[in-house]
Amino acid sequence: MIxxxxxALAPAGPQAARLAQVFWGFFAVCVVVYVVVxxxxxxxxxxxxxxxxxEAGRLRLVALGGVxxxxxxxxxxxxxxxxxxxxxxxxxxxxxxxxHVIGRQWWWELRYPGTAPDQQVVTANELHxxxxxxxxxxxxxxxxxxxxxxxxxxxxRDLVPGHDSxxxxxxxxxxxxxxxxxxxxxxxHAQMGILVIAEPESDFQAWLAAERxxxxxxSGLTPDAQRGRELFLRGxxxxxxxxxxxxxxxxxxxxxxxxxxxxxxxxxxxxxxxEHLRRWxxxxxxxxxxxHMPPTPLGTEDQHSLLAFLEALR
Amino acid sequence: xxxxxxxxxxxxxxxxxxxxWSPGRGLGAWLREVRHTEIGKRFVVTAFLFFAAGGVxxxxxxxQLSKPNxxxxxxxxxxxxxxxxxxxxxxxxxxxxxxxxxxxxxxxMIGARNLAFPRLSAYSYYVYxxxxxxxxxxxxxxxxxxxxxxxxxxxxxxxxxPGKRMDVWAQMITxxxxxALATAVNLVVTIFKHRAPGMSITRMPLTVWAxxxxxxMIIFAMPAVVIxxxxxxxxxxxGSHFFxxxxxxxxxxxxxxxxxxxxxxxxxxxxxxxxxISAMLPAFTRRRVVxxxxxVLATVTTGFVAFGVWVHHMxxxxxxxxxxxxxxxxxxxxxxxxxxxxxxxxxxLWRAPLRFATPxxxxxxxxxxxxxxxxxxxxxxxxxxxxxxxxxxFVVAHLHYVLIGGAVFPLLGAVYYxxxxxxxxxxxxxxxxxxxxxxxxxxxxxxxxxxxLGLHGMPRRMYxxxxxxxxxxxxxxxxxxxxxxxxxxxxxxxxxxxxxARGLRAQANPWDAxxxxxxxxxxxxxxxxxxxxxxxxxxxxxxxxxxxxxVTGLASDxxxxxxxxxxxxxxxxxxxLAGPSIWPLFAxxxxxxxxxxxxxxPWGLPIAVALGTPVxxxxxxxxxxPTPLHAEQPGSKAA
Numbered sequence: 001m002i003x004x005x006x007x008a009l010a011p012a013g014p015q016a017a018r019l020a021q022v023f024w025g026f027f028a029v030c031v032v033v034y035v036v037v038x039x040x041x042x043x044x045x046x047x048x049x050x051x052x053x054x055e056a057g058r059l060r061l062v063a064l065g066g067v068x069x070x071x072x073x074x075x076x077x078x079x080x081x082x083x084x085x086x087x088x089x090x091x092x093x094x095x096x097x098x099x100h101v102i103g104r105q106w107w108w109e110l111r112y113p114g115t116a117p118d119q120q121v122v123t124a125n126e127l128h129x130x131x132x133x134x135x136x137x138x139x140x141x142x143x144x145x146x147x148x149x150x151x152x153x154x155x156x157r158d159l160v161p162g163h164d165s166x167x168x169x170x171x172x173x174x175x176x177x178x179x180x181x182x183x184x185x186x187x188x189h190a191q192m193g194i195l196v197i198a199e200p201e202s203d204f205q206a207w208l209a210a211e212r213x214x215x216x217x218x219s220g221l222t223p224d225a226q227r228g229r230e231l232f233l234r235g236x237x238x239x240x241x242x243x244x245x246x247x248x249x250x251x252x253x254x255x256x257x258x259x260x261x262x263x264x265x266x267x268x269x270x271x272x273x274x275e276h277l278r279r280w281x282x283x284x285x286x287x288x289x290x291x292h293m294p295p296t297p298l299g300t301e302d303q304h305s306l307l308a309f310l311e312a313l314r
Numbered sequence: 315x316x317x318x319x320x321x322x323x324x325x326x327x328x329x330x331x332x333x334x335w336s337p338g339r340g341l342g343a344w345l346r347e348v349r350h351t352e353i354g355k356r357f358v359v360t361a362f363l364f365f366a367a368g369g370v371x372x373x374x375x376x377x378q379l380s381k382p383n384x385x386x387x388x389x390x391x392x393x394x395x396x397x398x399x400x401x402x403x404x405x406x407x408x409x410x411x412x413x414x415x416x417x418x419x420x421x422x423m424i425g426a427r428n429l430a431f432p433r434l435s436a437y438s439y440y441v442y443x444x445x446x447x448x449x450x451x452x453x454x455x456x457x458x459x460x461x462x463x464x465x466x467x468x469x470x471x472x473x474x475x476p477g478k479r480m481d482v483w484a485q486m487i488t489x490x491x492x493x494a495l496a497t498a499v500n501l502v503v504t505i506f507k508h509r510a511p512g513m514s515i516t517r518m519p520l521t522v523w524a525x526x527x528x529x530x531m532i533i534f535a536m537p538a539v540v541i542x543x544x545x546x547x548x549x550x551x552x553g554s555h556f557f558x559x560x561x562x563x564x565x566x567x568x569x570x571x572x573x574x575x576x577x578x579x580x581x582x583x584x585x586x587x588x589x590x591i592s593a594m595l596p597a598f599t600r601r602r603v604v605x606x607x608x609x610v611l612a613t614v615t616t617g618f619v620a621f622g623v624w625v626h627h628m629x630x631x632x633x634x635x636x637x638x639x640x641x642x643x644x645x646x647x648x649x650x651x652x653x654x655x656x657x658x659x660x661x662x663l664w665r666a667p668l669r670f671a672t673p674x675x676x677x678x679x680x681x682x683x684x685x686x687x688x689x690x691x692x693x694x695x696x697x698x699x700x701x702x703x704x705x706x707x708f709v710v711a712h713l714h715y716v717l718i719g720g721a722v723f724p725l726l727g728a729v730y731y732x733x734x735x736x737x738x739x740x741x742x743x744x745x746x747x748x749x750x751x752x753x754x755x756x757x758x759x760x761x762x763x764x765x766x767l768g769l770h771g772m773p774r775r776m777y778x779x780x781x782x783x784x785x786x787x788x789x790x791x792x793x794x795x796x797x798x799x800x801x802x803x804x805x806x807x808x809x810x811x812x813x814x815a816r817g818l819r820a821q822a823n824p825w826d827a828x829x830x831x832x833x834x835x836x837x838x839x840x841x842x843x844x845x846x847x848x849x850x851x852x853x854x855x856x857x858x859x860x861x862x863x864x865v866t867g868l869a870s871d872x873x874x875x876x877x878x879x880x881x882x883x884x885x886x887x888x889x890x891l892a893g894p895s896i897w898p899l900f901a902x903x904x905x906x907x908x909x910x911x912x913x914x915x916p917w918g919l920p921i922a923v924a925l926g927t928p929v930x931x932x933x934x935x936x937x938x939x940p941t942p943l944h945a946e947q948p949g950s951k952a953a
Contacts, residue, residue, distance in 0.1 A: 004784040005771025008702045022698045030689040037656065037685050044664035045678065051665065058604040058661035065657030066650065073646045073692075080642055080696035084635075087698060105474075144469040145565065147630055147705060151771040155701020156630040160566065161468060162559025165632045182630075182705045182773040184462050186469055187389045190776035269780070290389055 002264055002271055003195070005178045006152030012177060012198070013170045015087055015154040022083035029072050029079075036068070087154075087168075096168075097129065098136045103146030103159040103181070106188035106291060107254055107267040112208065121211040122242070124254030125267045127196045130204040131174050140164045144186060150179035150196050158183055171198030178268065187290030193268025214245025215257050215313055228309030231302055236294065243313065253293070259313045266291070278307055328844050330870040335427065335840035337894045346894035348432035350421050351838055353439050355736055357414025360439075361407050364446055366807070368402035371395045373800060376760075380793040382781040392777035393460040394479075398453055400463030401483060404579065405490040406446045408721060412586040413438070413497040415728065416525040418736065420501055422831035423519050425510025425849065427842050427875050428891050430503040433898045433933065438496035440902030445489025448910065452482035459483035462775065464576070465546065467557035467568045472550045481550055481913040487543040488909055491536040498532035501525055508875065509883040510830070511865060512849035517883075519829050519852075520603060523610050524589025527617040531582050534621065539575035542568060552916060566631060573624035580713075581620040584684075584720035585613060588655060590728040591677050595659055597731070597827035598674040599666035602853055605658040612651035612658075619648045629700045638697045645695030652688060656681070671825070672746030676727030679754045680719060687715025690765070708768025714761045726753070726806060733810070734820030738837045741817060745809040752802030759795030763788040828853035846876055849883070897933035904929050 009024075011017040040061075053061065100111040112121040129135045139148055141159035148167070149156040152175075157167040171177070181192035199207070218226055232238065233248060240253035248256075262272055266288050270276040279286075282303060284293035298306060337343045337352075347353065375395050378387040387395065417435055421428060429435050452458045459479045461470040470480045505526045509518065518526075546568070548554040555561040557568050592603050603609060625633065625641040659681075668674065690712040694700050703709060726749075734740045772785050779785050823832035832855055834842055847854065848863035865885070868874050873891040878884060908922025 002780055002782050004780070004782050008769045008771065016702075019698050019702050022696060023693070023702065026693045026696060026699055030692065034685060034689060037660070038682060040660045041663065041678070041681050044660060044666075045668060048665055048667050053661070053664055055604070058664060059608075061661045061664065062605050062608060062654065062657045065660070066654050069650055069653040069657075073649060076692060076696065077643060077646055080698060081639060084638075084696070084698035144474055145466055149771075149773070151702065151769075155698065156704055157701075158631045160631055162565060163631070167632075178771070180771065180773050180776075184466070184469070184705075184775040186461075186474065187393065189393075189773075190389065190778050 002193075002268060003176050003178050005180055006150065008151040010152060012152040012175060013154065013172050015169055016152055018083050018087060019155055022079055025079035025083070026076060029076055033069075033072055093134050096134045096136050098138065099127065099129075100138045100140070101127070101148060101159075103139070103141040103143075103148070103185075105143050105186055106181070106192040106288075108148075108192070108194045109254065112211075114212070119212060121208060122255040123211060123258065123262070125194055125264060126262050127194060128204055128207050129169075129171055129196060129198050130201045131171050131198050133201065134168055134170045137167050137169065138164065139166065145183050146181045146185050146192070147183035148179065148194075149182040150177050150194070152177045153179075153196060156182050171196070174198050174200060176263075180268075188288055191267060191269040191288050191291075193264070195263060195268055210261070211258055215243045217245065221312055222308060224305050225308040225312045228305035228307065231298075231306050232309055235306075236296065240292075256310070256313055260311045261314050266293075274307065274311070277310060278303060281306065281310070324844065327870050328839070328841075331841040331844060332839060334871055334873060337840070342896070343894065345899055346436075346896050348428070348436050348892065348894050348898075349840060350417050350429045350432070350435060351736070351842070353435045354414050354416075354418025357410055357417055357439055357442070360443060360446070361411035361414055362807075364402050364406040365411070367450065368399050368407060369800060369803065371399040371402070373796060375399065376793040376796045378777060379779075379789045381790065382779050382783065382786055384778060387777065389777045390460065393775075394453065394456075394458045396775055397459045397462050397483070398449065401449060401459065401486065403717075404463060404583075405487060406442075406449065408583040408717065409490065409494050409579070410442050411725065412528065412583065412721075413442075413494060415586060415590070415725070415732075416501055416528075417497060419732065419831060420522055420525055421504060421508070422735070422834065422838060422842060423522050423829050424505065424508065424513060425830050425843060425847050426504060426508040427846075427873075429500050430508055431500045431892070433892050433895050434496050434500050436895070437898035437901050438493045438500070440899050441489055441496070441905055442493035444902055444906040445486045445493065448482060448489065448906075449486045452479070457482055459486075464572060465543075465568075466572075467546065467549075467565050468559075470546060471557055472553065473558075475550075478913055481547060484543040484547040484550070485909045485913055488540055488547075489905070491540045491543075492905070494532050495536050495540075498529035498536075501529040502533070505529075506880050507877050507886075509878055510843075510847050510849050511876065511878055511883055511885050512863075513854075513878075513883045515881050515883070517849055517852045520592035520606065520609050520613075521589040521829075523613055524585050524592070527613050528582050528585045531578050531585075531617050531620065535575045535578040535582065538571050542571035542575070545571075547912065551912070566628075569628055569631070570624070573627045574621070577624040577627065578620045580716065581616055583717060585616065587680070587721040587724035588613070588652075590724040590731075591659060591680060593827075593829065594673045594677055594724075594727055594731050595662050596853070597825040598669050598671060598677075599662055600669075601662060601666055602828065602856075603658060604661040605654075606852060609655050609658050612654045615651040616648060619644060619651070623648060623695075626695055626700065629697050630704050635697075642695050642697055646692060649688065649692055656685070671730070672741070672743055672750060673727040673731040673825075675747060675750045676723050676730070679750060680723040680727070683715055683719030683723060683754070683757065685719075686762075687712055687717075687719050691716060703768050705774055706768030707764040707772045707774060710774055711761045711764035711768065714757075714764075718757055718761075723753075726750075729806065729810070731825065732831075733813070734824050735831055735836050735838070737814055737817075738820055738835075739813055739817030740820050740824060741809050741813045745805055749802050749805035749809065752798055752805060754802075756795055756797070756799030756802050760792050760799050763792045763795075767792075823855065828856045830854050895933065897929060900929045901926070901933060 009020045011020045102109040108125050110123050110127055114120040139159045141161045146159040147156045154169040175198055177196040179194040238248040240250050242249050242255045244257040265272050265280050281296055283295050285295055337347050378384050457478050459482055461475055461480055468474055545556040549556050555563045557563045596602050623645040626645045730741050730746050767785055767788050820836045822835050845864035850861050851857050874888050875891055877886050877889050879886050904926045908918050911921055912918030
């Protein structure tokens, strides 16, 4: 089962924690205001004729209301500005992990820069981060406006084409946090999810090392998977996808070098298990209508071989 | 003079007036109609038809969201549904219905016989109808817009929305804004120059103040969106690159231009609602609204500040922090004038001898719902808080609390309140009360859970969600409650249809209210006022009858009206209003041809000019006899 979206008021990082504080501050003030207004309404309406006010008395009531509104607003302004003041407390912090996030219709591309070009890690829809370390996200869109939002970690940041932006976040506890594109971006806006996987530093480093490895060589594949590899390289898959260590190098669609190690398919929409993978590869349009993944009609044997190859991409 | 002779003379005068101001009979006369009461009623009825269409779209969306992975509505249809729902409710219902109420009620409230530009009001209505038909014909042919009522570029641009869907949207915007602008200009001139003598600007009803401020807001806000939607149409038609970042355009430019209009739009929609509350409260509390000056100044202040808050729709794009803080402060400040108005009404209601008729119930319903929307609006003004709830179901909840609570509740109250004036019959009170309770309970049960869904991470505009998301139960509850809400609204619709035919006959002033529209028979005769009243106070019908005067000396064989001065409403001169004409209809048709052909070819504009020139000549063709301005002061007498 894919985890559900997080609760913005159950923060897992310092940014979301600050935002939750601001929320509760506002919530408290607003509840008081609402109770006062409804009480005035009920007290006024339910006892007609009792102890009426003269015109001057009524105007005093209005003035009191105005003053109370102003006081409440000043309180809220202070809460808001204090809360928003240091949302990027890691600016200048050492040991920051930088990840390049690219919004695409309708998936997320993630690039972890390396010291050399072959050290760069490219993956999709699964953002691995180390617990307790600040992460700088460099956000960019290649098509329309998207918005990066993982409620348990931070508020939204729009990805506007032509306006690259950055945001910091940090996870204080390990876990899988689901995020969702929050700016309407076309047909499949609803199925543009992302999983943020926060893990201890050692696990994160192990994951990064694994991601840096290319796909297994032909010799490391079963005969069935070898046949699938041929199908992959001769078919339409290579028009869009890259698998490091093979001639497939297109960047239109998600990088598939470590597809089998990912938890979901189709941008957080399906658990990555055999049957879903089969449906997604052969008939993506019924799973995610309007997505850019074309249907791939294959015989049973070819399906089996292609899936054997894809499932070997660990 | 004896009374019998007086009455006979009055009858003769009224017959002459009726002959002068009546449009005649038959289809031709119906199409040439320029009376504000008729145009206003048509606006309101048409707007409620679009409201019903928007409601059906809403129900379809709610049904689709009632369970995870629901296959009832696919992404393409869902995206067209929510775009059409938003566009309908904003552009084809909320603004036009307020135009309609203003067109109907403002001349009656200020003692005028028609709007200042009668033909312009007919043109305004026909243009609006063409725009509305365009959207729904497009929808029926699967060419309805699908990039949201806000149409953010580049998604709405030529690269990502090929076909004509977004052209339909862009031109529909232009139609309805043109209509709103025409009504606004008409209302401003009517309010400034056609008030009954004695109705100085400080005696003007609060409702008229609200419509005046809204008319000015329309004049300043609508051009921004007309330019924006025209730039988008140009980008799509001739590749003008206003919103193409690769060629030096900018997507934030669209957002600024759109929200510079669309935030004031919210106030354009609910300020008339607030004005309606000021009209209804005195009738049901038996006292004038407390703090006339406070309410007027608050309305005017809201009109100004509303133009300084638009960036709070854009906090997530990451503008500089100092600018964001300014917009937080301005968005908080605008609460003060609205809050002051609410306290004025609370003080008016305070232990007043209330009469619990349906309009008052809707006013009370306004308080308990609109204040929730106002408070969540305060939350959205805060940059840090907004970053979490922006573009989620929380905002869907907020905006419906503001627009349904702030505009639709007062509007439904106003329907019950002014229906007798418009039709001569009362709506059924029992059905009205049941409708109110269903609407109130259904509304809150539908929209309150959406706050929680937003905080639990559910973005807006999603056609489906996963079983593991945890959003199922709240969505199901909201969908079931939407049925109750729909039932409540439907009951009022039925009430209107049945009472229109069979309701109790209404007196001139069934609520014993204070303002001038209740001085004329229900429904008003074609000339509204047999004798233009002279106004001596803020509550003319509650003044001593002996202190009321009337204007004499206006011709009854021409559409002659009195023009008064702007501040004091002192008689200034007489003028003759335009009569029935078919040209507004033709002009609207030509406007339609121009805009619709422009979706396909740049030749739309020259074609419209070629067709429009003879129409304009026809519209303004002199009638053969001069219509002199009478500069002398008309006589007046005390009754």
